[in-house]
Amino acid sequence: MRLAEAWRVAADALRANRLRSGLTVLGVLIGVAAVVVLVGIGTGARYEVERQVEGLGSNLLLVFPGETTVAAAPTLSRLSMADVEAVVRVVGDRDRVAVQVGSGEIVRAGTASRFTSVLGVLDTTTQVFVRDLSRGSYLTRSDVDTARRVAVLGSRVADALFGDREPVGAQVTIAGVRFRVVGVFAPIGQGLGVDRDDQVHIPVTTAQRLFGTDRIDAMAVRAPDRDTIRDLGDRIVAELSRRHPDTAFSAVTQDEIIGVLGGILSVLTWVLAAIAGISLLVGGVGVANIVLVSVRERFREIGLRKAVGARPRDIAVQFLLEAVLLTGVGGVAGIGLGVAAALVVAATSPVPAVVTWWSVALAFGVSVAVGVAAGVVPAHRAGRLDPVVALRSE
């Protein structure tokens, strides 16, 4: 029998039981759509993390106390401005080193107030990280050296405190102390779980006085190029370890952060895909069941086809194609639904969902493979059926 003919026979058989075929297809469709959507969400999350990490700047080293490669802000820091100067000597260029000491504080302007993250930083911050200002100017070196009470507001903070009014030149109080606003950041969005628009930058020297501390939470260094970044990181860690023999330090690159977070999210993506795969498997069981029923119902037809010259293989192919057709149709429809659902998720929620060609190919390939696997046993049985027995059945 020609293959085109076999397809037609299989399609006719499925059309004869529209509702049954439709429900079976639905099982596969849901499974495939779930794979596409869940893998899309996992992949989208990974892309988003990569985008955020790469959006920080280029060739960055994040330096902080602690063993972990990717750490939350450490609660206890032994780093001080003296350590920063030592690191500057290792790096050889003050402009490549940024620091941070942070505290949650209430910032007020007139009657408006906002609890926000106040960060003591160096004037080099905008040279190390990608940070653009929408108005005013950033902190200067003399602001840092003389511990001036000047502040640069994140866009969300500026909006909350000043609305449509001009913030630059206005007064705010931070923890009760007066500051003059010198600049406002352009909106930049989330970065590794931190809302970077909900921040206020003040000189690190001012911040240490305000917070009553001489600690530094973390440092960031922009390496001259990608090739020397790891070596530079090692030298910085060695210098800090020499100065604080009892404390461990970490210097991680953006690639390492992406690697670790990406690894976690890859595992997450595969877990999601596996869960979706279970529903696809259930759909496949439904297909196997329906093909078994289809074979059972059509014993007489099988017997007749054999009597007029069908080989065992012709019969097997006919039923195998029924299974493949059910899963193929379910697969294509499921991809359509999955892609649509991923687009809706991406458009209407903060969850990024990215449909990749490989997840679509995987879902379709798996669904057809499920069809073949589900169909092969019933099809083989149909092909082997004794024509005498088949013809006698009622």
Added chain:
Amino acid sequence: MRVPAVEAEGLTRSYRMGDTVVHALRGVSLRVDPGEYVAVVGPSGSGKSTLMHLLGGLDRPTSGRLVVAGRDLSTLSANQLAHLRSTAIGFVFQSFYLLPRTSAVDNVALPLVYQGVPARVRRQRAAALLGQVGLAHRLTHRPNQLSGGEQQRVAIARALVTEPSLVLADEPTGNLDTATGRAVLELLESRCAEAGVAVVLVTHDREVAARAHRVIQMRDGQVV
């Protein structure tokens, strides 16, 4: 001398049913020449149907030699047997066995599907055969739109569409009233005679059997 349509020697067929062995055929020998019209008669359980299944290559004998259309069936694989059924043998069944939801012309064309004949050629040949059995006006009708006699005529066209050398008919008039049955038989006989096809007709109706050139009487798995 012409090659016989069927040549059987000492055919036996036993089944195991639970603990007992049923001997459906106990040594049947027969020969049917091309164009010959043979009726096999006998009571239920005499082995008529088993013999027909063996002659049609749907089943294999337990022992004995069986040659159909010049091919020794014991030497054929399952696929070769299917090919023999496809090219050399036509079946007509008591219950017609037409495919439901399938037009008369496609039912007649079905055996050609397994010979790989293109759809257009199949339909042409099937339509021609339906014309010969007087159903030129029923090409696109489905089995449930046809009378019993019409359905059996479609089945006869289907049996002949591959130009076989042997047609096996199992109680072809069993589900038809007497007049319709007689008309169907006349058609079967005339079409087969014209094409030089050997016919083996299984029946327990003496009147039907009487029309054949030769009657083979069976009892308890043997020819008597």
